[in-house]
Amino acid sequence: MNELTQILMLLGIGVAVIVVFQQFRIPTSLGYLLVGAILSPYTIGPTLNVPELKVIAEFGVVFLLFTIGLNYSLPQLHALRHQVLGLGTAQVVFSTIIVGGLLWAFGLPPAVAFVIGAVFAQSSSTIIGSQLAEQGEENTAHGRLGLAMSVFQDVTAVPFLVIIPVLGIAVGADILAGALGWAFAKAVLAFAIVFVAGRWLLRPLFHLVATRQSPEIFTLTVLLVALVAAWSSNSLGLSLAFGAFLAGMMLGETEFRHQVESSIRPFRDVLLGLFFVGIGMLFNPSAIPHIWHWAVLGALLILISKILIVAVLVKKSGMELSDAWRTGLLLSVGGEFGFALLAIALDSSVIDADLGQIILTSVLFSLIGGSLLIRYNQPIAAFLSGRHRVLTHTLPQSLIDSSEQVLIGGYGRVGHTVAVLMQERGIDFKVFDTDPDRVSKGLSEGHPVAYGDISDPELLTTIHAERASLVVITVDDSEQALKAVSFLRKISPNLPIIVRAKDVESSMRLLEEGATHAYPEAIEASLSLGATALQMLDVVNEDVEQLIQSVRDRNYKPILEQQSSRPV
Numbered sequence: 036m037n038e039l040t041q042i043l044m045l046l047g048i049g050v051a052v053i054v055v056f057q058q059f060r061i062p063t064s065l066g067y068l069l070v071g072a073i074l075s076p077y078t079i080g081p082t083l084n085v086p087e088l089k090v091i092a093e094f095g096v097v098f099l100l101f102t103i104g105l106n107y108s109l110p111q112l113h114a115l116r117h118q119v120l121g122l123g124t125a126q127v128v129f130s131t132i133i134v135g136g137l138l139w140a141f142g143l144p145p146a147v148a149f150v151i152g153a154v155f156a157q158s159s160s161t162i163i164g165s166q167l168a169e170q171g172e173e174n175t176a177h178g179r180l181g182l183a184m185s186v187f188q189d190v191t192a193v194p195f196l197v198i199i200p201v202l203g204i205a206v207g208a209d210i211l212a213g214a215l216g217w218a219f220a221k222a223v224l225a226f227a228i229v230f231v232a233g234r235w236l237l238r239p240l241f242h243l244v245a246t247r248q249s250p251e252i253f254t255l256t257v258l259l260v261a262l263v264a265a266w267s268s269n270s271l272g273l274s275l276a277f278g279a280f281l282a283g284m285m286l287g288e289t290e291f292r293h294q295v296e297s298s299i300r301p302f303r304d305v306l307l308g309l310f311f312v313g314i315g316m317l318f319n320p321s322a323i324p325h326i327w328h329w330a331v332l333g334a335l336l337i338l339i340s341k342i343l344i345v346a347v348l349v350k351k352s353g354m355e356l357s358d359a360w361r362t363g364l365l366l367s368v369g370g371e372f373g374f375a376l377l378a379i380a381l382d383s384s385v386i387d388a389d390l391g392q393i394i395l396t397s398v399l400f401s402l403i404g405g406s407l408l409i410r411y412n413q414p415i416a417a418f419l420s421g422r423h424r425v426l427t428h429t430l431p432q433s434l435i436d437s438s439e440q441v442l443i444g445g446y447g448r449v450g451h452t453v454a455v456l457m458q459e460r461g462i463d464f465k466v467f468d469t470d471p472d473r474v475s476k477g478l479s480e481g482h483p484v485a486y487g488d489i490s491d492p493e494l495l496t497t498i499h500a501e502r503a504s505l506v507v508i509t510v511d512d513s514e515q516a517l518k519a520v521s522f523l524r525k526i527s528p529n530l531p532i533i534v535r536a537k538d539v540e541s542s543m544r545l546l547e548e549g550a551t552h553a554y555p556e557a558i559e560a561s562l563s564l565g566a567t568a569l570q571m572l573d574v575v576n577e578d579v580e581q582l583i584q585s586v587r588d589r590n591y592k593p594i595l596e597q598q599s600s601r602p603v
Contacts, residue, residue: 038085045083048073049308062161064371065402067308071315078320083312092313093275094262095306096375098299100193100276101261104283105296107190122180122348123187126366129344130156134336146202147390150380153195154394155337157370159402160185166409167365177358177412180349181365188372195376196274197222203383221271226281229264233285241291245471245486254298260286261299274379290474291486293467297493314374317381318399319392326393333397338367338404360416368405369398440464442503444489444519446473446482449535449556450509454482467494490518501527508534508550513541517548524549562586 049070056066074083135152139145163185164173172178201218237260244256261279268278286295323330346363350356377394380386386394408415441457443450446468454477457464467487468474477484487494489508500506506523508516516534523532534553536542545553562583569579 038087041081041083041085042088044081045070045074045088045312049312053308062159063308064159064161064311067311068315068318068399071312072318072320073315074312075316075318077318077322083316088309089313092306092309093378094265095303095308095310096378097265097275097279098261098303099307099375100196101264101279101283102296102299102303103190104280104285105287105292106283108284108287108292110288122352123184124191125348126184126341126345127153127156127188127191129348130341133344134340137336147386150199150202150376150385151394153192153199154373154376154380154398155333155340155369157188157192157373157376158185158341158366159368159370159405160188161371162368162402162406163365163409166406170410176354177361177365180354180358181362184345184362184366185370188370192372192376193277193280196277196280196379199376199379199385200272200274200383203380203385218273221273222277225268225271225273225278228267229278229281229285233282233288237282237285238289238291241286241289241295241486242471242475245291245469248469250298250488250491253294257295257298258302276375290478290484293485293494293498294487294491297487297491297497300493300497310378311371311374314378314395317388317391317395322392323396326396329393330396330400333393334369334400334404337369337397337401338408341367342408357416357420357422360419361412364408364412364415367401367408369401373398440503442467442489442498442500442506444468444506444508444516445510445535446470446477446484447509447511450507451477451482453507453509454484458482465498488515490515490522492522495519495522495526501530503530506530506532508532511535511537513537513544516541516545520545520548520550 049067052066052070052073053063056063056069072078074081076082076084131149131152133152134155135145135148138148138151143151160182163182167173167175167178167182173182197218240260241253241256244253247253260282264278264282265275266278268281269275286292342360342363344363345366346359349362350359354362374395377386377391377398381388381391440463443453443457443464443466446454446466450466450468454464454466458481464483466477466482466484467489468477468484469486469488471486474484474486487498489495489510500523506519508519510516510519513536516536520532520534523530531551532549534545534550536545536553536555538557539555542553542555566579566583569582570576
């Protein structure tokens with residue numbers, strides 16, 4: 036088959052599999068692995084043989100680390116240092132050391148044992164997050180902690196991106212120590228370069244690009260920055276993903292973070308899907324009869340070691356025994372980032388293909404077994420705690436993620452007024468505007484204003500707009516407002532949406548699209564003036580409010596009828 040035919044085959048099978056997996060709420064990463072297995076040379080049927088796709092797919096990991104960096108800027112890492120350097124880091128370190136040490140004791144070379152320990156230490160935040168949401172456990176003590184630790188693993192595992200490639204070229208303890216020392220020195224140099232460039236160049240660059248009001252130029256700039264950072268670290272002998280992570284950290288401190296993430300998201304998702312397809316193509320079903328016992332042992336090692344290690348760490352931190360067991364059960368599942376580390380180890384020749392097959396199959400088995408442990412974490416924790424049942428400890432509302440805030444679209448005259456009122460009442464809110472000058476002005480006034488288009492579906496998805504308590508759209512572009520209302524109503528049928536409208540016609544269109552309230556600006560100003568006049572004439576406030584509301588309830592018809600009857 037020619038390359039175009041193979042690409043069409045890949046897309047066709049990919050769409051079919053992912054649709055089915057999404058229908059049954061199965062993590063799509065597993066779907067991409069299945070697509071790879073279907074198209075691998077080890078299975079009956081068509082085989083994908085497009086070498087260029089493998090090169091492109093590697094950038095999926097690059098963009099994944101770039102996105103992780105966006106969500107863990109230096110100030111955020113400093114604020115979360117106790118969790119990151121505490122439970123999150125301890126779990127990765129102890130899992131790597133204990134599993135690696137055990138495998139070393141059984142005769143594996145130290146470098147190989149270390150890599151396997153690092154791969155086995157990872158947990159899938161995708162599987163954990165989706166199953167917790169499905170089971171209604173996302174705001175429980177064990178759910179919040181387990182998901183936080185799985186996300187922090189991606190940050191604490193970044194040093195592996197530096198260490199693993201070195202293990203493939205170094206032999207002997209003295210050479211290995213020197214190579215690792217030199218690698219970390221280059222990592223510090225890369226961090227310094229990206230830090231200086233990020234602080235002095237990135238914000239002015241994106242401010243300049245944002246003034247062009249062109250989504251295409253903005254997206255191209257995001258791709259350029261991510262890939263230049265990746266190239267820079269790769270030029271120093273480090274992984275591509277490490278440089279992208281550093282660039283993401285620097286951009287995470289800017290007001291452009293959300294729009295940057297929404298711009299990179301489609302590229303990340305597609306290329307990461309290709310990466311998992313490539314991993315799936317390494318899976319050899321015909322090898323299972325020969326390695327299944329090792330794969331099962333590996334999966335059990337992943338599950339049992341992390342359950343015990345996490346349970347001990349969480350219990351030591353002061354949580355209930357039952358919550359400690361439940362957190363351990365959540366984190367027992369294998370992780371997608373482990374596949375990325377495995378791919379780096381294979382490319383660096385740290386491990387051979389046969390051992391890679393066992394590791395890959397072990398992680399796949401752990402994904403299946405771990406999903407079952409998450410599903411039944413409550414009764415299993417009750418059994419392990421020696422109780423008939425355990426209580427689910429829901430976090431106080433004050434400790435639950437503050438994503439249930441007010442979203443304001445536009446920071447012009449109206450948006451600024453709404454922001455001032457929200458701030459005066461102590462209500463948590465976030466503002467998005469596409470004018471970088473207005474964004475800078477808002478930040479200088481102490482308002483949480485970020486660069487972003489409130490009508491961009493990718494942005495609204497990235498910031499989880501469906502979780503907001505209220506959305507207020509104040510942009511003066513009617514089509515932009517309509518687009519925003521349409522998408523918001525699609526993802527959240529019950530989300531309250533208040534919109535500014537230019538006139539009654541725009542107001543009616545917005546209401547038909549799903550807005551809860553749409554206020555025509557000119558008429559509302561007239562109503563406000565009229566209400567003040569009535570109050571000054573000693574009309575009771577309650578009567579004034581009823582009168583004004585009755586006009587609104589009738590879609591402003593009394594005013595419009597009077598206007599239409601006036602002589603021209």
